[in-house]
Amino acid sequence: MNTNSANVAERRLAPPSLAISTVIFALRPSEKSGRPTLWLPLVRRIREPYKDMWALPGGPLAHDESLQDAASRNLRETTGLTPHYLEQLYAFGGLHRSPTQRVVSIVYWALVQPTEAALADESENVRWFRADRLGELAFDHNAIVDYALWRLRNKMAYGSIAYHLLGEFFTLAQVREVYEAVLDRQLDPANFRRHVKATPEIEETGEYLQGGKHRPPRLYRFTGTPGLGPDNRSTP
Amino acid sequence: MNTNSANVAERRLAPPSLAISTVIFALRPSEKSGRPTLWLPLVRRIREPYKDMWALPGGPLAHDESLQDAASRNLRETTGLTPHYLEQLYAFGGLHRSPTQRVVSIVYWALVQPTEAALADESENVRWFRADRLGELAFDHNAIVDYALWRLRNKMAYGSIAYHLLGEFFTLAQVREVYEAVLDRQLDPANFRRHVKATPEIEETGEYLQGGKHRPPRLYRFTGTPGLGPDNRSTP
DNA sequence: ATTAGTTCTAGTCAATATGACTTTAACTAA
DNA sequence: TTAGTTAAAGTCATATTGACTAGAACTAAT
Numbered sequence: 097m098n099t100n101s102a103n104v105a106e107r108r109l110a111p112p113s114l115a116i117s118t119v120i121f122a123l124r125p126s127e128k129s130g131r132p133t134l135w136l137p138l139v140r141r142i143r144e145p146y147k148d149m150w151a152l153p154g155g156p157l158a159h160d161e162s163l164q165d166a167a168s169r170n171l172r173e174t175t176g177l178t179p180h181y182l183e184q185l186y187a188f189g190g191l192h193r194s195p196t197q198r199v200v201s202i203v204y205w206a207l208v209q210p211t212e213a214a215l216a217d218e219s220e221n222v223r224w225f226r227a228d229r230l231g232e233l234a235f236d237h238n239a240i241v242d243y244a245l246w247r248l249r250n251k252m253a254y255g256s257i258a259y260h261l262l263g264e265f266f267t268l269a270q271v272r273e274v275y276e277a278v279l280d281r282q283l284d285p286a287n288f289r290r291h292v293k294a295t296p297e298i299e300e301t302g303e304y305l306q307g308g309k310h311r312p313p314r315l316y317r318f319t320g321t322p323g324l325g326p327d328n329r330s331t332p
Numbered sequence: 333m334n335t336n337s338a339n340v341a342e343r344r345l346a347p348p349s350l351a352i353s354t355v356i357f358a359l360r361p362s363e364k365s366g367r368p369t370l371w372l373p374l375v376r377r378i379r380e381p382y383k384d385m386w387a388l389p390g391g392p393l394a395h396d397e398s399l400q401d402a403a404s405r406n407l408r409e410t411t412g413l414t415p416h417y418l419e420q421l422y423a424f425g426g427l428h429r430s431p432t433q434r435v436v437s438i439v440y441w442a443l444v445q446p447t448e449a450a451l452a453d454e455s456e457n458v459r460w461f462r463a464d465r466l467g468e469l470a471f472d473h474n475a476i477v478d479y480a481l482w483r484l485r486n487k488m489a490y491g492s493i494a495y496h497l498l499g500e501f502f503t504l505a506q507v508r509e510v511y512e513a514v515l516d517r518q519l520d521p522a523n524f525r526r527h528v529k530a531t532p533e534i535e536e537t538g539e540y541l542q543g544g545k546h547r548p549p550r551l552y553r554f555t556g557t558p559g560l561g562p563d564n565r566s567t568p
Numbered sequence: 569a570t571t572a573g574t575t576c577t578a579g580t581c582a583a584t585a586t587g588a589c590t591t592t593a594a595c596t597a598a
Numbered sequence: 599t600t601a602g603t604t605a606a607a608g609t610c611a612t613a614t615t616g617a618c619t620a621g622a623a624c625t626a627a628t
Contacts, residue, residue: 163425
């Protein structure tokens with residue numbers, strides 16, 4: 097608690113510093129049920145404030161990169177991932193987000209495919225957590241993740257965002273599992289199937305997924321693009 | 333065009349500067365038809381770059397105010413308005429938004445009621461424009477306004493945002509006019525009425541609007557709150 | 569005072585979308 | 599061959615939506 101008057105004076109003079117952070121979602125099989133669940137990677141803080149606590153990956157904005165590039169680079173540096181979906185979440189700028197200085201964080205959120213997520217770097221200081229079992233994070237990062245989850249559920253209910261959490265080919269049951277994992281409720285398989293098949297961006301392939309102990313399901317492919325925002329183009 | 337090497341070196345060293353801007357929407361009667369139309373206030377730039385061009389109201393972020401407070405203050409200082417609705421739009425951080433330095437702008441958008449908007453300060457350097465007839469603005473502000481309009485239309489199609497552009501009491505026809513102005517298409521009065529009357533946040537008053545040359549319409553009141561985001565709470 | 573003109577308001581009706589449910593198909597494992 | 603499993607298609611009742619009709623309630627003109 098060394099908030100002496102010199103520090104306060106310094107803080108008042110210095111402009112707010114700008115940081116970029118990312119919330120990265122991927123599906124991984126739950127340890128117990130084996131069903132897909134939402135996970136996200138966090139990094140351990142190695143210095144004060146909040147030393148040793150888990151936090152969202154993030155860092156400063158380089159002078160020669162756009163916000164989106166900074167988020168993308170950041171994500172690659174900490175986890176080795178290249179996301180299929182990356183969008184701005186929100187700019188967080190409350191006065192007391194960090195105890196030592198005023199920080200404005202522009203936060204992005206990303207979706208990565210499970211094959212990629214499985215290869216992601218994990219180490220002493222980078223670890224994946226279930227999105228619904230995070231514990232207490234550094235700064236206001238719990239609130240940020242909550243908001244990202246809320247946005248994800250919202251987009252899921254409408255747009256065709258679920259496909260960015262899947263690989264190139266998938267069965268309709270897999271799509272349903274994504275929805276069930278994110279929205280956290282069961283969906284009627286027959287009605288869900290009817291709904292998805294009415295989406296023009298979903299294309300039948302001639303292939304079937306073999307290996308199950310039941311009738312082999314047809315494989316589909318997603319032909320749509322992410323939405324359209326001001327930068328990359330997206331956000332309803 | 334004085335981008336000499338000294339300037340470039342300076343720019344590379346300096347961290348990106350942070351600014352807050354606002355897109356302020358209000359309804360005003362169209363000059364020709366008299367029907368309500370979307371307008372927004374712009375300020376004339378009094379220095380380079382883009383000297384004498386029109387731009388969104390904006391300014392720096394003070395050290396002791398939140399992003400939302402900064403937007404709110406900014407809006408009050410340039411137009412004298414206190415909006416009923418204020419929400420973060422997007423953080424714009426492209427590399428070449430400003431020719432002289434790297435600027436990251438966190439942009440808010442606001443809705444004000446027509447009674448207020450009518451009282452808004454207007455001067456040599458502050459003027460209201462029809463949202464669909466802006467001409468060329470400074471920086472990337474045309475793109476920002478376009479995006480704000482897109483977001484407004486999106487929210488309008490779903491949520492109960494239209495009421496923040498109206499006064500405390502309104503007729504169902506007035507609500508429909510707001511939708512028609514923003515979405516730019518005609519709506520069936522009877523069906524629209526059925527839709528709005530199914531909204532629980534809309535409350536009948538015992539009053540009727542007199543003075544028209546036809547059957548006097550009932551007045552209604554909006555009892556809902558803005559949505560819920562991370563700060564103020566909002567954004568689907 | 570009557571009538572025409574206007575918008576408000578409450579309905580009808582058909583088409584479409586949605587949720588709950590049933591049935592048949594196609595595979596594996598015993 | 600049969601039981602078990604999920605895929606896939608279809609049924610049916612209900613809810614929502616768009617297009618439309620008709621009476622109610624006012625003003626303005628005749």
